[in-house]
Amino acid sequence: MADLTANLAGIISPNPFWLASAPPTNTYGQVARAFDHGWGGAVWKTIGQPIVNVYSRYGGVDIGTQKLMGLNNIELITDRPIEDNIREMALIKKRYPKHSLIASLMVESTREAWHEIAKRTQGETGCDGFELNFGCPHGMSERGMGAAVGQVPEYCQQIVHWVKEVSTIPVIVKLTPNVSDITYPARAGKAGGGDALSLINTINSIVSVDLDLMAPRPNVNGKGSHGGYCGPAVKPIALNMVSAIATDKETAGMPISGIGGISTWRDAAEFISLGCDNVQVCTAVMHYGFRIIEDLCDGLSNWMDEKGYRTLDDFKGKAAATVTKWEDLNLNYFTRASIDHQKCIGCELCYIACEDGAHQALRLVEKNGKRLVEVKEDMCVGCNLCSLVCPVPDCITMKHIESNAPDITWKQFSAGKGALAERPTHYQPVDDGE
Numbered sequence: 001m002a003d004l005t006a007n008l009a010g011i012i013s014p015n016p017f018w019l020a021s022a023p024p025t026n027t028y029g030q031v032a033r034a035f036d037h038g039w040g041g042a043v044w045k046t047i048g049q050p051i052v053n054v055y056s057r058y059g060g061v062d063i064g065t066q067k068l069m070g071l072n073n074i075e076l077i078t079d080r081p082i083e084d085n086i087r088e089m090a091l092i093k094k095r096y097p098k099h100s101l102i103a104s105l106m107v108e109s110t111r112e113a114w115h116e117i118a119k120r121t122q123g124e125t126g127c128d129g130f131e132l133n134f135g136c137p138h139g140m141s142e143r144g145m146g147a148a149v150g151q152v153p154e155y156c157q158q159i160v161h162w163v164k165e166v167s168t169i170p171v172i173v174k175l176t177p178n179v180s181d182i183t184y185p186a187r188a189g190k191a192g193g194g195d196a197l198s199l200i201n202t203i204n205s206i207v208s209v210d211l212d213l214m215a216p217r218p219n220v221n222g223k224g225s226h227g228g229y230c231g232p233a234v235k236p237i238a239l240n241m242v243s244a245i246a247t248d249k250e251t252a253g254m255p256i257s258g259i260g261g262i263s264t265w266r267d268a269a270e271f272i273s274l275g276c277d278n279v280q281v282c283t284a285v286m287h288y289g290f291r292i293i294e295d296l297c298d299g300l301s302n303w304m305d306e307k308g309y310r311t312l313d314d315f316k317g318k319a320a321a322t323v324t325k326w327e328d329l330n331l332n333y334f335t336r337a338s339i340d341h342q343k344c345i346g347c348e349l350c351y352i353a354c355e356d357g358a359h360q361a362l363r364l365v366e367k368n369g370k371r372l373v374e375v376k377e378d379m380c381v382g383c384n385l386c387s388l389v390c391p392v393p394d395c396i397t398m399k400h401i402e403s404n405a406p407d408i409t410w411k412q413f414s415a416g417k418g419a420l421a422e423r424p425t426h427y428q429p430v431d432d433g434e
């Protein structure tokens with residue numbers, strides 16, 4: 001059976017699934033319950049100078065019948081006294097020595113404040129590592145903390161350096177996605193001496209507007225504020241950022257804890273395949289509770305057995321090796337849609353999508369008294385849209401079209417090195433403006 005043991009910068013946990021710093025890691029009772037269910041580690045809810053929270057705090061985005069595709073919050077760091085958090089973390093570490101316990105920290109940007117919280121936390125809790133929260137996009141950011149630090153690489157580097165001056169345990173730098181290029185704060189985290197990176201924290205957002213109150217949700221006495229967005233909807237953004245730092249020349253090889261929209265074992269496997277050493281989960285636990293860990297571990301373990309991967313390292317980063325720039329993709333590689341009429345239910349969603357929204361490469365035909373959708377082979381550009389809107393699994397698949405044309409990238413073509421093979425017409429020219 002696959003070995004799920006995970007190692008993030010020397011922090012070993014029985015499996016790669018950690019709870020992200022958030023409400024599920026706010027108390028001893030919650031973290032103990034999570035570890036009893038099988039979670040491999042937990043990043044405690046960020047501690048610092050306790051704050052006062054507002055009522056209410058969360059807003060959701062539903063898509064169709066799927067609740068909480070996205071979750072938005074205007075909650076800040078812990079509102080519990082530091083003493084209580086530290087005492088409970090110490091109790092957790094004592095009772096669960098084999099699970100990873102990480103202290104998430106955020107204080108004002110002075111050397112003294114960071115030294116004090118780091119020394120105190122590592123001395124009194126026995127935690128396995130620090131995570132520096134440079135990500136909170138609301139509330140703390142306005143106080144010069146959180147994303148206000150994560151968005152300025154120099155501050156980020158400076159604070160990591162301060163913590164490293166006193167830390168005897170690994171330091172994980174948690175990055176904000178609210179930047180135009182994630183590689184800059186990632187490089188700063190490394191330059192400051194950080195042992196690992198974790199990403200993403202939440203994305204700046206207003207999730208919806210209550211049209212009766214004319215106020216954003218969540219609503220606090222008739223007013224709203226921008227907050228942090230997370231949940232399944234943010235996974236693609238997180239994967240892209242993970243891949244950017246896993247493939248960046250300066251940060252490649254740095255240990256990564258992947259966060260953002262992870263709800264299933266497949267999500268986790270995708271993050272690991274792009275270079276993560278472990279993953280963290282928040283929204284899925286807030287939605288479904290701690291017991292999802294059973295499916296996460298069983299699913300990942302069964303899939304690894306099927307694929308012949310014995311350890312996480314056997315597939316870590318494998319997909320990162322295939323991430324390339326657009327200009328390095330092969331321009332002479334062709335695919336075309338193929339419709340399995342045995343499976344087709346005749347909904348014609350593919351036809352409408354292609355005719356109105358893509359490359360007009362499908363036609364409706366009558367055959368044996370039945371209306372069918374057919375592919376116009378000379379028009380199809382293999383864009384995938386028909387297969388994406390088709391509700392029937394494997395009814396529309398994209399088939400590779402064999403060609404004798406040699407591979408050629410845009411970089412080579414624009415430098416005059418090679419020729420493009422003949423391509424589908426993909427539009428019909430109109431005569432005389434008709």
Ligand SMILES: Cc1cc2nc3c(=O)[nH]c(=O)nc-3n(C[C@H](O)[C@H](O)[C@H](O)COP(=O)(O)O)c2cc1C
Pocket residue numbers: 020021022023045046071072073075076077078104133135174200201202230231232234259260261262280281282283284
């Ligand atoms: C209500 C709420 C509170 C959060 N509080 C913190 C926090 O105190 N510290 C922190 O680093 N991240 C905090 N986060 C961000 C999460 O740790 C995580 O980075 C983010 O939710 C993305 O993961 P997900 O898509 O699995 O939810 C919070 C998220 C939510 C939803």
